[in-house]
Amino acid sequence: MTTTEPVSADVVLVVDVSTSMDYVMGSGTRWSALKTAADTFIGNFLTAGSGNRVSIAAYGGSNRNGNSKDDYCIIQNWTTDAAIAKASYNYSHVVGSGGLRQHYFNDTEYNYGATNSQAGFRGADDLLDNSTNKIKYVIYMSDGEANVCYANRTQGDLICTNIVHAIFGHNDSCYQWIYTPALTDGTRTCSYLGNYINPSTGEDSSAFCARSAVAQLADLVANYDVKVFTIGFSDDAASSSVLSNQYATYKSAEDGVQLNQVYQEISEEITLASKPWTVFDLMGSYVVFDSFAADSAGTPYATFDGTKKEITWDVAAQAEDSPSTTHTFTLSYYVTLNMTNLNVWGKDDGGNYKFNPSNGDTKLTYKITEKDGLGNVVRTHYAMAAFDVPEVSADIYTVTLNHYLDDAATPFKTETIKGCAGSAALNLDSKISEQAGITYTGRDVLNSSGATFAFTSANDGTVINYSYKTGHALTIHYVDELGTSLTGDYTDVVEYNSPYSVASPSIPGYHLQDATKAVVSGTMPSSDLTLTVVYVQDEYAVTYTFSGASPAGVAVPTDSSSPYHYNDSVAVLGVSSQPAGWTFNGWTIGGNSVGDTFTITGPTQLVGTWTQARYTLDEIYQFADPADLITYQSALTDAGQAAYGFIDQDARAQVLANDAYTDYLNGLAPTDTAMSYDDFVGDGSAYAAAALDEAEAARDAAMVSPLGTFHATYTDLVTGTTLENVYVKNSSVHPHGYEYSITPQTLPDFKTQLAEGSNPGTLTHDTTVLFRLVNDLFSVTVNHYLEVKPGTDGAVTVGGKNYKLQESVSGGSYNSEDTYTISANDYGGYTVNTSVSDHFGDEYSYTMGTGDATHSLYYDIAKYSADFTFTSTDNPSVSLPTAQTDLWHGIDTVTNPGITAPAGWDFKGWYTDEGLTAAYTFGTEVTSDLHLYGSWSRETYDVSFAFVGDKPASAAAPAAQEDIPFQGHVTEPDSSTYSGGYDTDSQDFTFLGWFKDVDGVTGYNFSDEVTANHTVYGKWAVVSQKYSYTVEHYVDGVKVFDNPGTAALNYGTAITDTQAAACAADVSDSRFTTAVGHNYLTFSSATGCTISENESSNIVRCYYVTNEYTLTIHYIYPDNSPAASDSTNEVAYGATYSVDAPSIAHHDVFLRPNDDSATLSGRTVAGTMPGHDVELTVVYTPYEQYKYIVNYYWTNLEGTDVSLGKYESTLIWNGDDYTVPAD
Structure with missing residues (x-):
């Protein structure tokens, strides 16, 4: 393929600034919507390096006062700067005070909605005259019908004349006002273009103005080979023939969103070099490339990135290695054009095939990057390839969209949309009619959001009905804190200014973030209203506890994932361990067993229970020597018998009987009859038996061993072996892990030794603890x-x-x-x-x-303490360390408190004496109480001084100030003698003061505390001495007045002649009139001077000359034909002039009357020159002509005159001499 360098484009934006552009649309106006769309276009089109340019013309109609100029103006000439272009139309409104029309048209009045479409195209014509880019576009926008044609009143409007000729076929000039017949004002009647409109056609002025605009458009396209886009904005412009015609590509927009999309689409279509490797024209929307292929034809310097679609060619390196070699890089694109990958338009309504929308060549632009030998990019430029696209065709299908309001029987809007097989599916949501005051509620086909309609033979003729309701959409979202929907939106349509009240739903696991939103209420505004109610998730804690006994060391689990939210799945935790002797029975919730997981619906506690094993613990004793057992038991028997025999049973029985009879008598009522003693006691056997029982009990008590119960045989609980002759003191049952400690039973002269088992111990099984008694x-x-x-x-x-x-x-x-x-x-x-x-x-x-x-x-x-004391009196704001106590003898050491010295301070350390002679060594073990002493001192600094700036050569900076303590102050040097002592005729030195920085920006404050070594800078400035000068004014070489110069100037300043000319006075200055009697003057020249200290010699001179005017004298005959060449002279104002008229034979002269007091004396025209050009006319009139006749006679002798004949001359000018011939 053949490649060429791409060209940039010029685009003229033509914008409507009629009154209707200030109409309200949505939240703004039509004008604000247009500005947003224009911003989009300019931002896309004027990209850096593209070379593209934009200019802007605005058009409207004439203002009412009849003094308007052309009905268009250029508000921005050609520019590549997007910011400049956008600023040109940045006005809040179009008409009225402060609007765009006032700024550009000098028109503060409303123009009665006039739309002069013809003027808009003429503005584009003016701008295209200066277009330099090869590709040209006009984007023309209107929001209404044309109702005004050209308003020029002169007969010199050639463009308008051409239009009239094109329409009416004659060459008459066009200068009538054109308005609709109904529009009138007090100064004129708005009517058709005179008699040039054929009344028989019935054509009104709007139709005529539309034809005028289209003719203007046709002329524009023919003259500039320009592509024109027309945009109809709002329903008012939908049927305009100015917009939809054979000379332009028409696009429409009903609202601001669509308008922005239209400008976006146009910018994408016409952008070329600013987007490398993009297939332009419409082809890129339809073609899917099968593959790419690149062939460098042997050159190693060119590479192709198929992902970025970018060719990089190192031209510099190739030229260095092979300067005389030519290489070719070929890039091929392969694509199959068929119904699968090419979206086409099919047939039109007449059954004729429509062609591929690319309409001709598709252009491919790519980038070439040149680098030098070091790899640096030298230049980046673009190339462009063009290839043809064949024509294809397909059948067309239709879908009809009806829009119904409030269940009306008749749709308020019907759309018929056409497509063909392979066409992009129609997004049905994009066809929802968005009009103020109504709300879309659904459709009867494909009602889901985002649904699309495919153009197929099966779908051909489908009718889809859209439904709307009067009012505005009220939508309430119910979301969590992250904006995630929790339940279906509440939707309704509510009429403007009507109340609404909606209860927020209860959502399990959530509560309202704002309790006042339990009921959402208000009054419906004049637009759709979307509200959001935010819910916060409830948080539920999951806790665990043990009920009853539980093993020591086994902690209750803690759920680190708690808290949970509603319906979360909770994994049940296990216990950390099951110690020996314990069995975990599992978890329950509310008494019910729970598995591995459960679903949470509220705060939850899981209860776990344990079962503990229980063991027998026997404490037994055994005598080491069997003989000791016999002796011990014998002693017990003896003690028992002694206790038994100690009681006198008979005496004891008598005591018991007496006590019982006494208790009986005490218990009788006064009226009872008492039994006798003998009757009460009887035979006394019961009392004798009681005495015997008491004696036996005393015996048994004396025989009880502190060692427990004697067993002849005993089975060991641990070993299972049989032990003989043991005492079992205690046998008890305890839970697993029971910790026991037995205090062994002792007997006099016996040593109790642990023989088996452990004491103390922990019970983990049935256990026998055996003690042996050893006599020792x-x-x-x-x-x-x-x-x-x-x-x-x-x-x-x-x-x-x-x-x-x-x-x-x-x-x-x-x-x-x-x-x-x-x-x-x-x-x-x-x-x-x-x-x-x-x-x-x-x-x-x-x-x-x-x-x-x-x-x-x-x-x-022994325990000690250590305290701390500062011996110095000048200390920083550092707290004294806290005393250290509870220091253990020979073990603990004093911890160094780690004093950190603030900036500007030195800490000397810790000492054991107030004189600070014995430094304390931290880490030494403490053996007594300690008192430690520390001291502070301030750091010192040096502050130097330096002069900066334009200082005098002889000026020396002050000496440095040394050893200034931390937070001390610098003494300000005396600078009172600095200024004035170093000045010369040409220079004035000024000391500007002391500064912190060498640049002299931040002033130095001598009350600031010193915290570091630093330099204080004294800044100087030098300026030239200033002297005045005088301006003298000369008229025709004579000084007429002078005045002082505007301001004193620096010594040595040279006032050039050009600068001196700026001192010239206005010739209307009254001082000229006073001095020379008039102000018919012209500034001629000026001479400057060089400023010196001698102000009397500083003089600027301005020279003026009296104006000269042209004196023209015409010399003509009475029939106005030239008699002689005109006389032309330049004569100064007030000067007399005297001009002799040429002498023409046989003619007299006279001066035609004039207003300039010129006179004619003889042939001399004289007068005094006024302050303007003079034009006089001298007329030559011919003299009268006469004949003379000579009669010749002779006198005869008789004295009689006899005629000899006569002579008749030719005509002779009056005043001429003549000679009478002889006979």
């Missing part, structure tokens, strides 16, 4: 515990403190009932805590029991 000495052990810190391994807690066994020491061996004492040890830094320790020392003695004895002594460690 008993030992005394003294345990010494030293205080330790919490958490120390092996520590025990006594009296709220922690101790660890330091050592166990024997205190000797003793038999029962022996006495003994115990002693404390000496541990440095420790003292015995007597409140929790056993008594010790010689003054305290113990009696040995029937078993080993253990005594414990608890030693408390």
